[in-house]
Amino acid sequence: MNFKYLLLFAGSLFYSQEVSRFPADQHSYMGGREFFYRDFHKVVTERNLKQCKKDKDFYSAPVLVNVDGTAKLYKSDKQSESDSDCTAKLVEEVVKNMKGWLPAKIKGTPVPAVSYYFIYPDALFDKYQEGYKPDNFAESAEFPGGIEKFREEVIKRIDVSDYYVKGKGKVTVKVRFVVSEKGIIEEIALAETSGFQEYDDMLLRAVKKTRQVWTPAKIHGIPVPDRFAIPITLAN
Numbered sequence: 001m002n003f004k005y006l007l008l009f010a011g012s013l014f015y016s017q018e019v020s021r022f023p024a025d026q027h028s029y030m031g032g033r034e035f036f037y038r039d040f041h042k043v044v045t046e047r048n049l050k051q052c053k054k055d056k057d058f059y060s061a062p063v064l065v066n067v068d069g070t071a072k073l074y075k076s077d078k079q080s081e082s083d084s085d086c087t088a089k090l091v092e093e094v095v096k097n098m099k100g101w102l103p104a105k106i107k108g109t110p111v112p113a114v115s116y117y118f119i120y121p122d123a124l125f126d127k128y129q130e131g132y133k134p135d136n137f138a139e140s141a142e143f144p145g146g147i148e149k150f151r152e153e154v155i156k157r158i159d160v161s162d163y164y165v166k167g168k169g170k171v172t173v174k175v176r177f178v179v180s181e182k183g184i185i186e187e188i189a190l191a192e193t194s195g196f197q198e199y200d201d202m203l204l205r206a207v208k209k210t211r212q213v214w215t216p217a218k219i220h221g222i223p224v225p226d227r228f229a230i231p232i233t234l235a236n
Contacts, residue, residue, distance in 0.1 A: 019064060019074070019112055019113060019114050020104060020111055020113040020114070021113060021114055022065070022113040022114060022115035022116075023104055023105075023106070023113070026102070026104055026105065028063070028065050028101065028102055028104070028113070028115035029098075029101060029102060030100035030101075031100065033117070035100060036117060037124065037132050037133060039098050039099070039100055040094055040098065040119075040124055041124050041125070041128040041132075043094045043098060044090075047093075047097065049090060049093060049094070051090075051121050051122075051125045052086035052087050052121060053086070057087060057121070058087075058119060058120045058219065058220065058224075059087040059091060059118075059119045059121075060117075060119075061073060061088070061091045061095075061116065061117045061118075061119050062074040062114050062115075062116055063091075063095050063114065063115050063116070064112060064113070065101045065102070065103055065104065065112065065113055065114075066101075066103065066112050067110040067111065067112060068103075069101050069102070069103060070096070070101065071095045071096065072092065072096055073088060073091055073092040073095060074114050087119060090121065091117075091119055118134045120137075120219070120220045120222075122220070123137075123220065134219050134220070137219055137220045137221075138217070138219045139217060139218045139219075140217050140226060141179035141183070141214045141215060141216050141217040141226040141228070142215045143215075144212055144214075144215075147230065150210070151230070151232055154206045154207055154210050154232055155206070155232065157205075157206035157209045157210065158202050158206045158234060170233050170235045171195075171199050171234050172192075172232070172233045172234075173190070173193065173194045173199060173200055173203045173231070173232055173234070174191040174192035174231045174232075175188065175189070175190060175191060175203060175204065175207055175232060176188075176190075176191040176227065176228060176229040176230075177189070177207065177227075177228055178225050178226070178228075179214045179217065179226045179227075179228065180225055181216050181223040181224060181225060182213075182216065183213040183214040183215060183216045184213065185207065185208075185214070188204060188207050188208055189204075190204065191229045194234075199234060203232060203234070
């Protein structure tokens with residue numbers, strides 16, 4: 001799976017107009033995410049911090065990186081109390097003691113911005129391994145029979161006999177959606193139009209009618225949301 005999709009999904013839960021989301025083409029930590037996890041482990045070791053009892057939990061940590069290179073856990077009104085509160089407090093203590101934060105730049109000007117980090121505490125204490133990244137433990141969501149089977153199931157639900165596009169034998173539409181932790185397709189939308197509203201609408205309806213349950217994506221064996229953007233070609 002593309003790990004950034006999970007982080008973007010998490011970002012949509014907590015994003016506020018008061019701060020910017022960290023630009024996708026910029027690092028929020030010096031050396032990138034691998035160095036973030038290395039230094040996270042270093043801080044918990046040097047400060048003798050204790051692991052939370054629910055060591056198999058994970059936490060998608062929204063970290064606000066300030067223009068002066070300091071950072072703290074971002075608190076949003078949309079965020080609710082949860083079983084990750086212990087991990088949140090741990091992350092809050094760690095990130096303020098990490099020294100490699102890089103402020104975001106918008107049109108060359110440093111701005112405060114929120115970056116998201118997937119925290120799986122069990123991998124960051126005694127079991128930490130050099131070079132650790134959650135990406136190495138990620139599995140993509142899977143449709144029964146594979147992605148081509150999904151395309152077939154969508155196309156079976158489309159009838160193009162009543163439509164004619166002059167000069168074109170086929171039309172391609174790209175659709176995006178999220179496969180939830182329960183394997184259910186959600187947030188179905190158009191990623192790229194075919195240029196023909198009727199075809200676009202038919203495809204979106206067909207995707208919504210394809211109700212088979214997917215095997216959800218997992219990180220460290222924990223089900224997580226996964227984003228897809230899939231082109232589907234319709235023959236006229």
